[in-house]
Amino acid sequence: MSERTQVPAPRTARNGFLLFVRANPGIAVGGGVLALLLLASFFAPLPYGPTTPDPTNVLQEPSAAHIFGTDANGFDVFSRVVAAGQRDLPLALIGTLASLVIGLLIGLPLSSKSRWSERLMRALDAFQSFPLIVLSVTIVSLTGNNIQNIVYAIVIINGPRFIRLIRGEALSIRDGRFIEAAVATGARPRRIVFRHIMPNVVDVCLVQCSLTAANAVIVIAALNFLGVGVSPPDPTWGSMVQVGAQGISTGQWWVAIWPGVAIFIAIASLNVLANGIQRRVEGS
Amino acid sequence: MLTVSGLTTEFRTRVSGVRAIEDISFEVPQGVAVGLVGETGSGKSVTIRSILGLLPVSGHVVGGRADFDGVDLLRANRKQLRDIRGRRIGFVAQNPFGSLNPILSIEKQFANVIRAHRKASRAEIRALALARLESVQVRGPERVLRGYAHELSGGMAQRVVIALAMLHDPPLVIADEPTTALDVTVQRQILDLIDAQVSEGNRSLLLVTHDLGVVAQYCRRVVVMKSGHVVESGAVADVFTSPEHPYTKQLLAAVPPAPWSSAAKEVTGA
Amino acid sequence: MTTSEAPMPNLMELTGIRQVFRRGGKEVHAVNGVSVSVAPGETLAVIGESGSGKSTLGRVALGLITPSAGTVTFDGTVLGDLSKKDLRALRSRMQVVFQEPYESLNPRIRVGDIVEEPLIIHRSGLSKAQRREKVVAMLERVGLTAEHAERYPRNLSGGQQQRIGIARAIITEPELVVLDEPTSSLDVSVRARVLDLLRDLQREQGISYIFISHDLATVGLISDRVAVMYLGQVVEQGPTAEVLTNPKHPYTRALLSATLSTVVGEKREHVPLRGEIPNPSAAPTVCVLSGRCPIEIDECSTGPVAHRRVGDRHDVACLRVDRVDRLLPVEAG
Numbered sequence: 001m002s003e004r005t006q007v008p009a010p011r012t013a014r015n016g017f018l019l020f021v022r023a024n025p026g027i028a029v030g031g032g033v034l035a036l037l038l039l040a041s042f043f044a045p046l047p048y049g050p051t052t053p054d055p056t057n058v059l060q061e062p063s064a065a066h067i068f069g070t071d072a073n074g075f076d077v078f079s080r081v082v083a084a085g086q087r088d089l090p091l092a093l094i095g096t097l098a099s100l101v102i103g104l105l106i107g108l109p110l111s112s113k114s115r116w117s118e119r120l121m122r123a124l125d126a127f128q129s130f131p132l133i134v135l136s137v138t139i140v141s142l143t144g145n146n147i148q149n150i151v152y153a154i155v156i157i158n159g160p161r162f163i164r165l166i167r168g169e170a171l172s173i174r175d176g177r178f179i180e181a182a183v184a185t186g187a188r189p190r191r192i193v194f195r196h197i198m199p200n201v202v203d204v205c206l207v208q209c210s211l212t213a214a215n216a217v218i219v220i221a222a223l224n225f226l227g228v229g230v231s232p233p234d235p236t237w238g239s240m241v242q243v244g245a246q247g248i249s250t251g252q253w254w255v256a257i258w259p260g261v262a263i264f265i266a267i268a269s270l271n272v273l274a275n276g277i278q279r280r281v282e283g284s
Numbered sequence: 285m286l287t288v289s290g291l292t293t294e295f296r297t298r299v300s301g302v303r304a305i306e307d308i309s310f311e312v313p314q315g316v317a318v319g320l321v322g323e324t325g326s327g328k329s330v331t332i333r334s335i336l337g338l339l340p341v342s343g344h345v346v347g348g349r350a351d352f353d354g355v356d357l358l359r360a361n362r363k364q365l366r367d368i369r370g371r372r373i374g375f376v377a378q379n380p381f382g383s384l385n386p387i388l389s390i391e392k393q394f395a396n397v398i399r400a401h402r403k404a405s406r407a408e409i410r411a412l413a414l415a416r417l418e419s420v421q422v423r424g425p426e427r428v429l430r431g432y433a434h435e436l437s438g439g440m441a442q443r444v445v446i447a448l449a450m451l452h453d454p455p456l457v458i459a460d461e462p463t464t465a466l467d468v469t470v471q472r473q474i475l476d477l478i479d480a481q482v483s484e485g486n487r488s489l490l491l492v493t494h495d496l497g498v499v500a501q502y503c504r505r506v507v508v509m510k511s512g513h514v515v516e517s518g519a520v521a522d523v524f525t526s527p528e529h530p531y532t533k534q535l536l537a538a539v540p541p542a543p544w545s546s547a548a549k550e551v552t553g554a
Numbered sequence: 555m556t557t558s559e560a561p562m563p564n565l566m567e568l569t570g571i572r573q574v575f576r577r578g579g580k581e582v583h584a585v586n587g588v589s590v591s592v593a594p595g596e597t598l599a600v601i602g603e604s605g606s607g608k609s610t611l612g613r614v615a616l617g618l619i620t621p622s623a624g625t626v627t628f629d630g631t632v633l634g635d636l637s638k639k640d641l642r643a644l645r646s647r648m649q650v651v652f653q654e655p656y657e658s659l660n661p662r663i664r665v666g667d668i669v670e671e672p673l674i675i676h677r678s679g680l681s682k683a684q685r686r687e688k689v690v691a692m693l694e695r696v697g698l699t700a701e702h703a704e705r706y707p708r709n710l711s712g713g714q715q716q717r718i719g720i721a722r723a724i725i726t727e728p729e730l731v732v733l734d735e736p737t738s739s740l741d742v743s744v745r746a747r748v749l750d751l752l753r754d755l756q757r758e759q760g761i762s763y764i765f766i767s768h769d770l771a772t773v774g775l776i777s778d779r780v781a782v783m784y785l786g787q788v789v790e791q792g793p794t795a796e797v798l799t800n801p802k803h804p805y806t807r808a809l810l811s812a813t814l815s816t817v818v819g820e821k822r823e824h825v826p827l828r829g830e831i832p833n834p835s836a837a838p839t840v841c842v843l844s845g846r847c848p849i850e851i852d853e854c855s856t857g858p859v860a861h862r863r864v865g866d867r868h869d870v871a872c873l874r875v876d877r878v879d880r881l882l883p884v885e886a887g
Contacts, residue, residue: 023299177657184616185672185722186645195671199662323741324712423829437830467603467831468768472812472824494741497814501821524818536816538746540771543798544822545815 026276030210033269037262041085048076050083051233059252069254071243073233080235081258087147087236089266092216095154096209102155103162103205108193110163111170121167124160132157133222140228147229147236154216165208169201203281210274214267221263237263285488286312286335286456291348291358293327293334304330305512308348312456312505317482317489319499319520322509323535328492331509332458334358336375337365352456371401374449376459376478380441383448384433390444391429397451416447420477439470443477450481457482460492475502496539500524508532564591564627565762566615566648566730571624573610573786583834584610585621586786592730597756597763599777599794601770601809605831607786608766612732615764616650617641629729646676649723653735655715659707666703669693669721676726688725696721696751713744717751724755732764737772749776770813774798779867782806785834785842791861792868802870802878804847841873849874 021028048054048066054074062069068077110117136153143149173179174197182196217237224230224238232239237259244256291308294301305327312318322328333339335350335357350357353372355364369375377383385393394413398404404412410429417425420443433441442462449457459478463471479502482489491503499506499520507517508529516529527533573585585607592598602608614621617633626633628648633641649672652658659668666689673685680688690700696717707715716736723731733752737745753776755761767773773780774794781791782803790803801807808825815822827846841847844855853873861869872878 019299177652177654178660180618181650181652181658181719181722182660182671184618184645184650186642186675187671188642188675191675196660196663200660202662323743439830468812469603469808469827470830472814473826476824495814496742496816500816500818501814521818524816534743538742539816540746540769540775541817542810542813542815542820542822543770543774544810544813545817545820 024276024280026272026279028276030269030271030273030276033265034273037085037266037269038089040082041089044082046076046079046082048079050075050079050235053233059247059255062254068258069252071240071255072247075233075235077240077255077258080240081237081262084235084237084240084259084262085266087234088217088220088238091147091150091220092154092213092266095151095216095219096158096213098151098155099158099162099212100205100209102159103166104198104201107163107166108170108198108201110167111174111193111197112189113171113174117167121164124163128160133219136219137223137226137228140223145229146231147224147234150220150223150229153223154212154219157219158212158215161212162205162208165204166201169204170197173197173200203277207274207277207281210270210277214270214274217263217266217270285314285316285352286490287349287351288331288335289349289351291331291334291350292346293330293339294344294346295342296344297342303512304343305334305509308509308512308514310507310514310517312488312490314455314488315486316505317479317491317503319503319506320490320492320509321494321496321499321506321535323494325511326509327512328509329460330512332460332490332492336369336373336458337362367401370397370454371452372454372456374452374454374457376442376445376449376457376462378461379465380436380438380445381433383445384441386433389430389432393448394429394451397448401452412451413447416451417444420444420447420450420481422447438466439474442466442474446474446477446481453485454487455485456488456490458490458492461494462491463498464494478502496524496536497542508535563593565594565596565629566764567591567625567627568611568615569625569627571611571614571626572622573607573614573619574622583786585614586834588624588781588783588786588788590781590788590791592762592764594729594762595756595760596779597765597777599765599767599773599780600783601767601773601780602783603768603809603831605785605834606783607834608768608783609734611783612650612734612764612766616648616732617644618650643676646672646726647728648730648732649726649728650732650734651716651719651723651736653738655712655719655739656707658719659715661707663706664703665705665707665710665718666693668707668718669703669725672722672726692721692725695755697747711744712740713748716740716744716748720748720751720755724759724761727759728761730762730764732766734766735768736765738767738769745772752776770798770809782809785831787842787871788861789842789872790868790870792865796865796868800865802864802868802875803843803872804849804874804878805843807878841871843872847874849877849880 054070056074057070058074059072060066060070066076066078068081070076110120136156139152139156140149143152179192179196182192221238221241224236225242230236230239240259241256247255288311289309291305292303293305294303308331320328320331334345337357345358348358353368355368357365357368360368391410391413395409398409398412413429414425417428422428422440422443428436428444436444462478463474466474475498493499503520505518506520506523508515508531510531516523516527516532523532524536527536568591569589571585571588575582575584588611590598600608600611613619615626617626620634628644636644669689669692670685673680673688689703693700693702698714698717702710707718710718737748740748749772756763765773765777777794779792780794780797781788782797782805784805790797790801790806797806801810804825808827811822811825826848829846839858840856841854841859844850847854851874859871859873861871862875864870864875
């Protein structure tokens with residue numbers, strides 16, 4: 001339809017923002033909650049020091065003084081849950097970005113239909129059939145058992161997924177008429193990959209990034225729960241769940257539940273964000 | 285036969301509404317072929333989809349009437365519409381492979397269409413299907429009945445679709461660009477076939493097309509659409525020889541004449 | 555339209571082109587021994603239905619695919635002899651415009667950058683400012699404005715998108731442009747204006763066109779010579795006016811009779827071809843139209859049919875040339 005009678009709406013900054021929110025509720029809600037979590041973990045004023053124990057107040061139920069209660073060491077659970085975001089969230093995001101970069105650097109060149117690229121993909125299949133979480137535990141332990149090295153674990157698990165996704169997407173873009181047009185223009189292979197194919201995989205990469213970040217939050221929590229990469233008394237959600245897990249059977253549910261809720265909110269907001277991006281991409 | 289008046293349809297998204305067609309009025313008299321022409325975005329497809337109740341979920345008819353058989357199709361309930369579609373109005377779409385079910389045998393699809401409107405035994409269905417396939421000049425109808433859509437060429441598949449559309453001898457046939465997806469040398473055969481089937485039963489035809497040549501040779505009346513509005517309508521003989529609306533003039537002037545036609549002779553002679 | 559009196563050296567010559575694809579273990583003979591040529595400033599129309607091999611022939615001419623057999627010569631250079639680097643360099647002199655205007659433009663690149671790209675690749679001597687200047691001039695030449703440079707392809711109409719495709723193709727001033735159904739997906743009113751633009755550009759710059767189409771009426775407006783393809787072979791070739799008004803091959807007549815006139819009541823006899831186009835799975839050794847032809851005789855399906863000359867540069871591959879006039883009266887009215 002060439003002539004359309006648009007519902008008129010004056011374009012102001014505030015109006016534009018509201019329109020965006022109405023048209024993209026997933027991105028607004030998911031992204032908003034995620035931003036709140038990040039801001040809170042770094043800037044929220046905490047009632048107690050997250051690593052200062054209060055031995056006189058051990059395993060207190062949630063109360064006005066300690067709204068999430070205290071744990072066996074007398075740490076304030078609320079302060080630790082919020083502060084743990086300082087480690088878990090940036091780590092998840094850095095791991096995701098590293099996986100993306102590896103996916104682009106390997107996946108794009110592998111999108112040419114050569115015998116070599118097929119062989120390398122089979123090698124990747126073999127690699128992915130390993131129990132990667134076990135491999136990650138080994139690698140993090142060998143490279144020095146600190147939390148930064150969990151990035152390797154995230155990349156080992158998610159890098160291959162990015163490679164596969166980007167290569168597949170690039171392969172289908174390569175069949176496109178505009179790629180043929182670029183070849184006919186005389187563009188060199190490198191120009192075709194970086195100028196013509198790469199901008200067109202951005203959409204799927206954005207979706208995959210939010211899904212990967214959600215997965216990374218789980219990987220971090222799982223490894224921390226197993227005690228990998230933990231340096232007490234620094235709080236992380238995984239290690240807090242582990243510490244609190246013993247208390248659940250004896251009635252101190254609050255120690256494990258609150259970090260669990262934090263993990264849930266982080267993952268849910270990332271998944272909602274991924275869904276929102278997906279919808280926007282499909283709509284355009 | 286079919287009288288459309290003031291038909292207006294909107295598409296609504298979460299943030300905005302778009303008026304696709306506005307105040308569309310025309311009629312399809314008994315036994316007459318009417319061509320509905322327009323370019324991309326003129327709203328010709330939306331018009332017939334509104335009439336047939338086949339709009340996508342975002343489409344809403346917001347006004348007008350479409351009277352057929354004493355029923356306003358725009359206000360008919362699902363059951364009425366289902367009864368009218370197929371039994372009283374035959375529909376031929378652009379892509380025959382979109383109209384045929386890829387996982388059902390052709391015979392099964394004949395059975396479905398027949399049984400949607402009446403009871404019939406297997407033998408009865410078979411005999412009717414064979415007769416109808418022969419009437420649309422499908423070669424080897426027994427083999428076609430046993431087979432599936434993907435085994436057919438585009439032209440054969442469209443013949444099967446036409447046979448299915450004609451099964452209940454509908455008094456009105458609506459064809460939406462029925463030859464656009466087909467090869468040039470097959471297009472004429474399909475048009476001739478539709479023409480024969482329609483005039484045989486003194487049926488009415490609403491033929492949606494972007495091809496003015498098709499309208500000139502196969503239709504008696506024409507409705508010209510542009511940007512969601514009817515700009516001109518009337519007898520083909522009048523509109524094509526002395527178009528009144530500037531858009532119709534422009535459209536007619538833009539079509540390159542068939543190389544053998546008298547119009548081409550004027551061009552090369554000048 | 556030009557009628558070349560003195561024989562000019564051809565700009566492009568395709569000789570004995572064959573193209574065999576493998577599809578699911580089966581061989582598909584897309585192009586089957588085709589020889590055509592294009593003189594400087596001339597338009598050769600290649601006409602045929604889907605599956606005739608006309609688009610494959612266009613890609614072979616551009617060196618986008620290497621033919622299974624035969625040679626492509628451009629201005630004396632055999633494309634098959636060139637290194638990848640030299641072939642890329644040659645691409646500034648031969649360009650292409652595709653049928654689907656939107657699909658042939660990268661959706662993530664602004665229109666101005668799309669038109670600029672050939673200059674970046676082939677005119678490394680130009681500064682950024684000089685390139686932009688040329689881009690704006692080119693946009694204006696194809697009927698757009700500098701303002702369009704900032705837009706993305708999806709924000710343009712089909713006709714405007716095709717103008718961008720044309721601008722990209724001619725900005726390096728190529729000698730040959732392959733037009734692969736450039737107007738088929740456009741509405742009639744837009745189609746006429748794009749054809750006008752192509753004709754004007756040819757007149758100004760002396761470009762040669764290979765105009766691939768399935769529409770005889772359009773071909774009549776733009777080409778000097780026409781080659782009619784069916785099942786990977788050229789069945790008739792000659793000056794456009796001659797082929798369109800006095801076709802000598804039954805298939806050309808069938809194509810012509812399928813074109814509908816917009817003059818009311820001018821309905822022509824239809825030349826019926828039996829059945830539909832078969833798959834070109836085997837290289838035919840007999841007349842390609844045998845089995846569908848209305849005036850076929852036994853000899854048509856017993857051996858290959860050679861081209862014979864029936865007029866000024868007018869060749870036909872048919873044994874029944876003398877009978878074809880009875881098939882359908884060509885004169886109108």
